[in-house]
């Protein structure tokens with residue numbers, strides 16, 4: 001099987017800060033890690049490769065420092081890593097990010113069976129990039145996958161988490177799957193993997209290497225805009241009733257019903 005895993009480098013969650021003026025995330029000077037939910041996609045990719053043979057390539061789009069995420073993925077067990085980095089990509093929204101990832105895969109890593117993604121990134125948190133890439137590549141997509149099994153040459157069965165249970169889908173290859181935590185337990189990097197990761201070459205591809213429509217890149221090419229960022233105000237306004245006897249209970253119950261009716265809850 002030829003498998004691609006898409007990984008994103010994110011700031012450690014507690015450090016997420018936003019630039020109020022531009023509406024974008026401030027990433028400079030912040031400790032970065034592989035999106036924790038992508039570790040599950042890497043792990044299941046390694047397990048599939050161990051069981052069925054083939055290759056596992058990690059791909060990330062980000063600033064030059066995201067190379068570190070690719071080395072970490074190789075230390076865990078990916079065969080190689082490809083970085084997509086170019087000033088022209090800066091400010092891309094999920095649509096522009098998906099476009100670049102899809103074009104890079106189409107032009108540079110053809111003949112794949114499976115593309116694996118995390119369920120969502122812990123910073124942007126939209127869960128849109130996986131389905132976005134699948135749409136650009138015209139691939140079947142299954143989101144929230146918790147199990148991959150019955151793998152044959154041209155298809156696999158997957159369990160997809162839904163409210164109150166899971167759906168069973170037969171997915172024809174090539175396909176894109178976004179996976180949830182339940183699918184695997186990420187392994188630690190091995191010593192051999194770390195050695196390989198330290199010395200490997202990480203190709204960095206940009207607009208010079210991938211044929212891209214420049215009008216679809218970066219902030220200018222992004223159809224969405226962050227118009228305003230604010231912390232929602234949580235008010236604790238309430239009506240308080242002190243209950244000393246049965247009569248108070250009745251009064252409090254009547255008041256509660258009246259309040260819920262007033263708010264059109266009942």
Ligand SMILES: Cc1cc2nc3c(=O)[nH]c(=O)nc-3n(C[C@H](O)[C@H](O)[C@H](O)COP(=O)(O)OP(=O)(O)OC[C@H]3O[C@@H](n4cnc5c(N)ncnc54)[C@H](O)[C@@H]3O)c2cc1C
Nearest residue numbers: 006061091093094097117118120121124125126127128129
């Ligand atoms: C108007 C606008 C401007 C923006 N400007 C910037 C900016 O200047 N700088 C900036 O860093 N971000 C910027 N962003 C955020 C950026 O678009 C998102 O971080 C990115 O598209 C991924 O979206 P997400 O974090 O919601 O990922 P999700 O869709 O939640 O991620 C789901 C999965 O997709 C894969 N994935 C996601 N992103 C990548 C990636 N980059 N490479 C490989 N795989 C990936 C991973 O497997 C991940 O688990 C901007 C967003 C908007 C809307």
